[in-house]
Amino acid sequence: SQTIHQWPATLVQPVGSPLSLECTVEGTSNPNLYWYRQAAGRGLQLLFYSVGIGQISSEVPQNLSASRPQDRQFILSSKKLLLSDSGFYLCAWTLRSLGNIQYFGAGTRLSVL
Amino acid sequence: DQQVKQNSPSLSVQEGRISILNCDYTNSMFDYFLWYKKYPAEGPTFLISISSIKDKNEDGRFTVFLNKSAKHLSLHIVPSQPGDSAVYFCAASEKRSSGDKLTFGTGTRLAVRP
Numbered sequence: 001s002q003t004i005h006q007w008p009a010t011l012v013q014p015v016g017s018p019l020s021l022e023c024t025v026e027g028t029s030n031p032n033l034y035w036y037r038q039a040a041g042r043g044l045q046l047l048f049y050s051v052g053i054g055q056i057s058s059e060v061p062q063n064l065s066a067s068r069p070q071d072r073q074f075i076l077s078s079k080k081l082l083l084s085d086s087g088f089y090l091c092a093w094t095l096r097s098l099g100n101i102q103y104f105g106a107g108t109r110l111s112v113l
Numbered sequence: 114d115q116q117v118k119q120n121s122p123s124l125s126v127q128e129g130r131i132s133i134l135n136c137d138y139t140n141s142m143f144d145y146f147l148w149y150k151k152y153p154a155e156g157p158t159f160l161i162s163i164s165s166i167k168d169k170n171e172d173g174r175f176t177v178f179l180n181k182s183a184k185h186l187s188l189h190i191v192p193s194q195p196g197d198s199a200v201y202f203c204a205a206s207e208k209r210s211s212g213d214k215l216t217f218g219t220g221t222r223l224a225v226r227p
Contacts, residue, residue: 006156034212043217043219045217046215088154
């Protein structure tokens with residue numbers, strides 16, 4: 001069966017520091033991968049998605065970037081964090097055969113201080 | 114522009130009664146709709162979905178209704194249980210969208226009172 005791993009679960013970082021959040025999927029091949037952010041009291045905002053290795057689409061301009069160095073690995077990064085980057089970051093995956101149903105990781109709570 | 118809207122940020126229901134969560138959308142190209150349930154500090158979990166060729170889909174205590182002409186869908190939970198207390202998100206995807214993206218609503222927090 002497929003599983004998705006996201007780490008770390010919680011992260012506290014100072015303003016201006018770099019960020020690297022990692023997401024991996026097991027038990028499937030060539031998934032579509034997604035990064036979302038849920039800010040306090042807000043819905044789920046799609047940040048990036050990827051349909052294959054090295055293919056990244058950005059949904060909103062921001063201080064973050066994403067990379068997909070391997071088929072089942074998706075990384076969210078920042079060179080310098082801002083206070084507004086605080087939030088709950090979620091990684092998700094899907095396959096076309098699943099009818100657009102996305103499956104989410106447990107999330108990372110990022111606090112930028 | 115919020116293409117998927119959940120206008121009720123919260124809902125409180127007595128255990129055993131029906132919970133009705135509503136969702137409206139504006140994009141007529143949406144053809145697939147989903148409901149997710151989310152507990153605090155966890156990722157959303159998929160509940161139920163419906164294709165635009167249907168107007169109802171049922172799975173146990175959960176039923177989703179779709180009214181395409183009104184661009185409205187609703188999730189019914191019968192009977193409601195305390196364990197159903199969570200935030201519920203509706204989501205939609207567009208025909209032939211690049212990357213099979215989902216657009217999410219802002220969520221409705223459901224509290225089921227014992």
